Amino acid sequence: AATTSLSASMDKSMVLWTFDDNQKMYIDKARVGEIGGNTLGFYGCTFSPCGSYILGHGYEGALHLWKIEEIDDRINLIPQVINSGHFNTVEDCCWDKHSGRYLLSVSTDQTTRLHAEWKRNGITSWHEIGRPQIHGYEMKCLAFIGSNQQRFVSGADEKILRVFDSPKNFLENFARITKINVDEDIQKAQSLPEGANVPALGLSNKAIFDNNENQTTTTTTVMDDDPMTVDGLYKEGFFKAIVLNEPPFEEHLLQNTLWPEIQKLYGHGYEIIAVASNPSGSIIASSCKASKQTDAAIILWNTNTWKPILRLAIHQLTVVRMNFSNDGRYLLSVSRDRSWSLFEIDETNFQAHLYKHISSNNPYHKRIIWTCSFSHDDKYFITGARDQIIHVWRVNEKSNDDNEHPCEKKYLKLNDSVTAVTFASRLIENEKYFVVAGLDNGAVLLYTWNEQMSWQYLTLIAAP
Structure with missing residues (x-):
């Protein structure tokens, strides 16, 4: 069989070469590549172990796959479907x-x-x-x-x-x-x-x-x-x-x-950090980077007019995550200032007011609260923080002095910062809530919880 080699170039092309014994030189037998677009060319290429496919990789982590088909003395390269995805965080x-x-x-x-x-x-x-x-x-x-x-x-x-x-x-x-x-x-x-x-x-x-x-x-x-x-x-x-x-x-x-x-929505003075939409899609909430209370305000937008309707200035530092309840009555926000706030939303009149919150010097979360989520029935919400702790709170229970307390018998302490946490969309056996937590090290942990039995560990999905 003739010697075959493959080359890739920044000119967006890959060339398949075969050695011609008569001319004593390599002749290009097939040429493939990208046409148009705003990408750079290929960074490298290789044959599959069986020699039936060629693979090229290019700018932005893109992969390109072709199947080699030889018909008489002609080589056809047939493009194939290949997986793709993000090449950064x-x-x-x-x-x-x-x-x-x-x-x-x-x-x-x-x-x-x-x-x-x-x-x-x-x-x-x-x-x-x-x-x-x-x-x-x-x-x-x-x-x-x-x-x-x-x-x-x-x-x-x-x-x-x-x-x-x-x-x-x-x-x-x-x-x-x-x-x-x-x-x-x-x-x-x-x-x-x-x-x-x-x-x-x-x-x-x-x-x-x-x-x-x-x-x-x-x-x-x-x-x-x-x-x-x-x-x-x-x-x-x-x-x-x-x-x-x-x-x-x-x-x-x-x-x-x-x-x-x-549409473009203008209103924040610094880079956008978080955005959320209520279930009906009539209201959007957004937040940006902030080092003082005026910049840390959450802006509520009316999606019918695309105009801001309210600024909720409660937090002292950046609001990093927001969630609307499943019935749209509440908006929950968590912040770098180690506090959370729960707002009551009047969707009909496009109004909102603070329902309850915990202060920055609360005894429950000592570091930035990264994540929050409502249960499917909106009875509870959950918060997770850099201090590796997860707390569960009742939605409708409110103290008179803003000194809110978690409702679990025992909080959940994990072995790394909690960057994501959520409830499943239904109860599982014995009226338990199913909770999934993501950690900073890439691990995903599965738990069940209810007020009577507290936390029960199910399994761990380790980081790849």
Whole structure:
């Protein structure tokens, strides 16, 4: 067999070379690579152990896989589906509020990624099927807005919040890949854009509408085909509506799966840290970095008008996490000042007031409180902190002197900082609450709890 070698280049191409005995030199037999996009080229490449596949890795941790097919004296390279994901710290994630059909995550790699099931021939596997936001700042937080629309809000290392709507092309491809019926969503999306594009030197995803419709767009979608004109040489829009029956390749993720940005929310003086939405999607709560009480204020936004309605200035330092109760009546916030606050929300009149809180010098949490969550029935909420302690509190029990007490018989002390904690969405055997806690070292611990039996350890999922 002829000697074959593989090379990768920063010009976005990979070349398969075979040695020609007659010419005594290597001849390129096949060439593959990315076309368009804003990425750099390939950093390296390799053959699979069986020699039937080639793998390339490039900028932003992307992997590219091709299958080698030899037909007569010709080599064909067939692109294959391969897993992809974040290449830096994941800061936040949330499930689609409409029965959890997909998962959205944000990372310091400056992207928002959408993960869902790929169903084919009785096989199911999880893949990245969309990249709604490719930003110029490190992403920090996100939240879905309501359950009757595919819309989310995200915050990054900047002072503004950005709101995104799903485009038609994504919904159609999502239905084909996951085999989930989204006809109702597609029907609602008839007036929405086909996709989105980020202009050169821009940070906002601009909507791109179907060329056949009489719509005005914020980006140039119809350009001069003459390559000698400026528009022909430097096309601003990379988006092209595509039909997908399998998870998209990296070049499609970069160019064809962006969601259009529909709104920017201005109001914070420093970089965004946390955001939350109530169950109905009518109110958004957000917070930013802060070193004094005025900057630590939580801003409540009306999603009908996209205007701020209230500033809740209770905490002294950065509010790092917020959660609305499942019935939307309460908003819980935890802060770097070692305190938590519970607000009562009047959704009808867009009002809120402080219901109860603990002070910074409370005896229960001695370090920053990182995380909080409501139980599914809204009877309890839970807090976890850097001091490695988890406490459970009653929602409706209120003291007269702001000296709130946890309701558990014994608090839970773990072996590392608690960075995430949540209740499961239902009770399990013997009327117990199911609690999952994530630690700073990457471990995930599973417990049951109720007021009578306190904490009972189930199992540990160790960090990889």
